[in-house]
Amino acid sequence: MSASFHVPPSRGAVSVARRHVVALVRDWRLPLAEDTVETLELLASEVITNAVLHTSGCCHVTVAWDGNHVRLEAEDTGAGHPARRVPGPGHASGEGGRGLHLVDALACTWGSRPSTVGKVVWFEVGDRSSADNTRPDIDTRERAESGPVRPARSHRPRSAGGTARSGPPLRIR
Template sequence: MEDKVADAGEHAHAPQLRRRLGQADLRAVPEARRALRALLRHWGKPGRSDIAELLTSELVTNAIVHTGHEAYLTATLGPDGLRVEVRDFVARRPEPRVPDADDGTNGRGLLLVQALADAWGVRTHGVGKAVWFELDAGAV
């Protein structure tokens, strides 16, 4: 797994994390959280980076568990806040659903994204889709 983190002072664009997520590699979930935590270490109101980590974990887990293919994580800090996107290569669109009691802790990821993100969505592309969310830094 390769992280690419760029500093805005070093490049003409916003700080960004890009990571390839291996096929069926659940180790990518905590690794993605750690990399995002490093990117966000000086960002936002207390608690906002925790929300970002949680939502990123959900998107990464969904991509790894439900597609059976590799995926790509991109997190970008811009003037309006944070945008996280997980791109995969399966066209099937995820849909938030209300889990039943038999689901245990499964089936709640997109509900969390829907409830906690400032914006979120699914963007289709030639082969597959990208699921994304945005968070502002919160009032300081």
């Protein structure tokens, strides 16, 4: 099950996109705990905000369910891997720079890959309470500066850019 939509390049569009992601998941009646849906909402907001604020064009969002995890992909026109920044005083509000740290801490797995228009930043969430929904092959310890999750086992595929990924990329229409 999957759905895709475009997000206009404006800060106000992020809240609409975030609510749309949650509405999709609720409409699909997925077996997810409420806290998992809330985590999805928070991380969607962070990733989509980064795509909208740090690039010049629209963001294309794809949400998919694989039976165990919800995967969100945000494709934008920016080049290179997303960079985690040191949060805090460098920003007038003191709130900037926390997005990828939150994704890193709360997602089951996440990463980025180049796309034909820029890059795709993706993450997966699922109920950690279910043994079937955990990813034991993902090493959640310290990640490289570019942000991808490091696989704990060598059989895990890697994209051309060296970013760890789980499964094939979603088809972006």
